[in-house]
Amino acid sequence: MSKPEMTADPMREVTQAVSGFLGEFRDFQGEIELKLQQTEERLTMLDRKTHHAARPHLAAETDSGAPHRKAFHDYLRSGDDDGLRGLEFEQKALSTVVNSDGGFLVDPQTAEQVQSVLYSAASLRAVAQVVHVEATSYDVLIDHADLGAGWASETAAAAETDTPLIDRISIPLHELSALPKASQRLLDDSAFDVEGWLAGRIADKFARAEAAAFITGDGADKPRGILDHTIVAEGGWSWGNLGYIATGTEGGLGDGDAIVDLVYALGARYRANATFVMNSKTAGIVRKLKDADGRFLWSDGLAAGEPARLMGYPVLVAEDMPDAATNSYSIAFGDFAAGYTVAERPDLRVLRDPFSAKPHVLFYATKRVGGDVSDFAAIKLLKFGTS
Numbered sequence: 001m002s003k004p005e006m007t008a009d010p011m012r013e014v015t016q017a018v019s020g021f022l023g024e025f026r027d028f029q030g031e032i033e034l035k036l037q038q039t040e041e042r043l044t045m046l047d048r049k050t051h052h053a054a055r056p057h058l059a060a061e062t063d064s065g066a067p068h069r070k071a072f073h074d075y076l077r078s079g080d081d082d083g084l085r086g087l088e089f090e091q092k093a094l095s096t097v098v099n100s101d102g103g104f105l106v107d108p109q110t111a112e113q114v115q116s117v118l119y120s121a122a123s124l125r126a127v128a129q130v131v132h133v134e135a136t137s138y139d140v141l142i143d144h145a146d147l148g149a150g151w152a153s154e155t156a157a158a159a160e161t162d163t164p165l166i167d168r169i170s171i172p173l174h175e176l177s178a179l180p181k182a183s184q185r186l187l188d189d190s191a192f193d194v195e196g197w198l199a200g201r202i203a204d205k206f207a208r209a210e211a212a213a214f215i216t217g218d219g220a221d222k223p224r225g226i227l228d229h230t231i232v233a234e235g236g237w238s239w240g241n242l243g244y245i246a247t248g249t250e251g252g253l254g255d256g257d258a259i260v261d262l263v264y265a266l267g268a269r270y271r272a273n274a275t276f277v278m279n280s281k282t283a284g285i286v287r288k289l290k291d292a293d294g295r296f297l298w299s300d301g302l303a304a305g306e307p308a309r310l311m312g313y314p315v316l317v318a319e320d321m322p323d324a325a326t327n328s329y330s331i332a333f334g335d336f337a338a339g340y341t342v343a344e345r346p347d348l349r350v351l352r353d354p355f356s357a358k359p360h361v362l363f364y365a366t367k368r369v370g371g372d373v374s375d376f377a378a379i380k381l382l383k384f385g386t387s
Helices: 010-054 057-063 067-078 082-086 108-120 184-188 194-216 257-265 280-286
Strands: 129-132 137-143 166-172 174-178 181-183 231-233 242-246 275-278 313-317 329-334 340-344 349-353 360-373 379-383
Touching (some): 174 194, 184 360, 257 329, 280 313
Parallel strands (some): 129 340, 231 242, 275 313
Antiparallel strands (some): 181 360, 340 360, 349 360
16 A cells, blocks of 8 residues: 655645735735826826916926026027027017027017116107007008088988098108127126126117107108108198297297297197107206296106106106207107107017127127107197297
């Protein structure tokens, strides 16, 4: 009789089975934890994207290190335009391509700094109507004649009334440029604020060029100024001309009564928003005038930043107005928001040129702006002459 076969140890089999189960369970637990971690990462990334997209555009860029500022900074300092070419914004904050003439649009902060200086500069821009356009010109439609009207009885036939007259004034945009330069050694200095320096130089150049053009520009490749139009005596004024009041004194103001006449030569609907415009030398003469009771016609602003006033109307001191001289038109008075329109494209373009002026680097900055009289009845001039 043969011996029975030996069976495996039951305890050993149970131990092996439990060990195998625990191993498989640990593997399963690891897979579950990995999937949970991946899901959590995807949810976190989705939440960040949603939060990023929901925030204002510039605020979102700040979180990511303001890539447009860094790219523009690199371009100004070293000419590296890879960052500018690669950037794509949801809004048109920065051009990602080079235009036909070359150059990139500056970042929003620099553009706003330039604009703030232009608006604060002493020029007609401060009181004129300013419009932003994308075209090459801006048309102003002016209805300068009253629509005919008449009284009608119940039984009588209605009389035909006159047709209103509409004028179209086209304001072309011209290219305004500045060409500041800096040495490459200065640009390599990290302590040098290249963006601030560039904005300041461009703003100063643009502000002075604009201010002069809005007063005396001839309209040839520049805005047309108020003094470039035909100027006639107020008694013979007609549309298309600017009317003037004479002081009665060669090169002087006389007793100042002409200023009162100037104010009331302007229509009542324009006087409510009217401003005097003159340069500093003329202002020095005007502020000495007194009325019959010995009171000064000129009064300084009551608070910081407020303009001085003449006969109760604000005074804009624009240095491009002519000095008081024989037959000069040294004072303008009018509602310039109605009478003069500045049209401009809001972008500012900068091209870096490291070759033309070695060892210096040139920055060719351009913008497009135009300006012209849009309502000839809204502006009057004071002529320092006898007639």
